[in-house]
Amino acid sequence: MPAGRRIIRRLLVRRASIRTGLRWKLSAAIALVGALVAIVLSLVVHNAARVSMLDNARDLADERVQIAQRNYELSGRPNFPDIKIDDPALPSALRAKVEAGRRATYVTEQPGGGPDIWAAVPLKDGHVLSLHTGFTDRSTDILTDLDQALLIGSIAVVLGGSALGVLIGGQLSRRLRKAASAANQVAKGEPDVRVREAIGGVVRDETDDLARAVDAMADTLQKRLEAERRVTADIAHELRTPVTGLLTAAELLPPGRPTELVLDRAKAMRTLVEDVLEVARLDGASERAELQDIMLGEFVARRVAAKDAEIGVRVVHESEVTTDPRRLERVLFNLLANAARHGRPPIEVTVEGRVIRVRDHGPGFPEDLLAEGPSRFRTGSKDRAGVGHGLGLTIAAGQARVLGARLTFRNVRPPGAADHIPAEGAVAVLWLPEHAPTNTGSFPMLTD
Structure with a gap:
């Protein structure tokens, strides 16, 4: 049952993450x-046409009943076969108006059929x-043809709107x-890429x-990063002389012991200054292999045996x-130093073709490093990278970029283990390019 629940949960998450293109949303x-517009207009036109036809039928019935009234008053009979005297089926509402001395017309709706038109007039005696007539067949045919035309027009509007939506949305x-x-x-x-030039076109829109x-944001960020890089390089360069002294x-x-402590801290400070200078040079994208x-x-x-x-x-x-x-050795030694400092032995190095893997058996890389890549002065979790300045992997990634290589990081877990299960080790993989690097301005991809 737990396995079935996990499968259902994955399906629901996958279903919820389905993406719909803008063109289809706009088209829909x-x-x-x-x-909606076609339905509303069709109903309005249908009702307006029906009311107009009923008004014409009532006017015609009223004219015929007036002619029959004059004939009756002259000859004593209406002279029309569909004219009746004191019709018992006369609607009560129409009868009440006639008894009040008024000439009137009336429309009744028959269940499952068309409307019936009544016209009545009081006589002097x-x-x-x-007069009782039904809706003519011609009027019914006209309404039917009108409804068909409205239906065809509505379908054409929907299809045309969908095609227009696909065109505009596309x-x-x-x-x-x-x-x-x-x-x-x-x-x-790639700071030289301009988004406005990439989309092209002459129409100005959102x-x-x-x-x-x-x-504009990219330019501002680039200037700010460049300013920060220069400040960092200047500070590190200025610190170089006093630290050496x-x-x-x-x-x-x-x-003595105090001298050893001072020397140890002074060497650590010199290493830190040299690392900061190296990071600043790598950020400047001016390094060449x-x-x-x-x-x-x-x-x-x-190199590993010597290390x-x-x-x-x-x-x-x-x-x-x-x-x-030289740069490859720098990357390799930084990966080994990170594994020795934050992992646990044994440390294993595997070379397969153009791929170098460095694995330890420690607690694994922090999740933020796996998601975002190395970051300077970020030591990671307290289980791994609890000490140091976070520059080792940053320098390794920067040197890999200069080599045109790709540096990836992942944790080793038992097959099928959940994310909360502790890792059994960390693996850093350096993928060297098949051809000599010609473009060193691209950053390494940090994916598994």
Whole structure:
């Protein structure tokens, strides 16, 4: 039963997340409005035509009963076969008007049939002369033809409105999709992309206003980020000299535990300053890779052995790659340092073709890192990354971008385990490009 409930819940969530295109929404709205307008107009026209025909029929009946009245007064008989004297079927409402000395007409509705038209007039001798006729076949045919024409017209209005909605909605949807695509390119680090130029067109509408607003926002954010990067680089550069002097002065102190503590903190500060400077250079997108041809498996095995001989390296498939060895080593060492600091042994490195995997058996990466990628000065959860400044993975991602590579992060869980089950380890995967990087301005994709 729990498994069945989970399946039903997934289906409901998937059903609730179905997306509907703008063109179809607009088409449905126009079709609905067109159908309502067509129905209302059809009812109004039908009723107006029916009332007009009934008025004409009543006028005709009134004229005939007046002619019959004159004939009766001259010859003593009405001279019309459908004229009756004191008809017992005369409606009571019409009889009351005639008895009051008034000439009148009256319409009755027959169940399942057309209307009946009555006309009556009082005679001088006290009798009542009346005429009873039905709705003519010609009038019925005219109403039927009118209803058919109104139905065909309503269908044409709905179909035409739907087609117009699809046309207008499709054009608007294409402009919005182009704007969204351009905005995504800007979000991925391509500041030269302009949303307004991407959507094109000469018509000014709300889409153009949105595109211009996005472009203005992107320009403002770019300027602010550039200003922050310059400030960060300037501060780190200015700190470099006094930190170096502090480290030199600490090395001159007499040996002892206090001196070791001072040296340790001074070295940590120097490392932090150097990392901040490196992040600032990577943010500036001015770094370029110095390419060489290397055998990836052999390169990783030698570098890892020099770093820590206890870390195992498994080369599944050797491959020759064109990359920057210095930057690749920087990425690899930062991933190993992160695994050693925040994970648990054993740490495993696997090389398969152009892919390098670094796995530990710790509590896994924080959820915000998996969702948003590395962020500077964010140490993550208290289970992992509880110490440090969050610059190691940020630098690794930046160097991977310069290499044209893709760096992804994921946690290892037992097959079919729920999200609340603790992870059995963390895996960082570096995907080197098949060809030498030519465009280093794109950010790495942070997806599983």
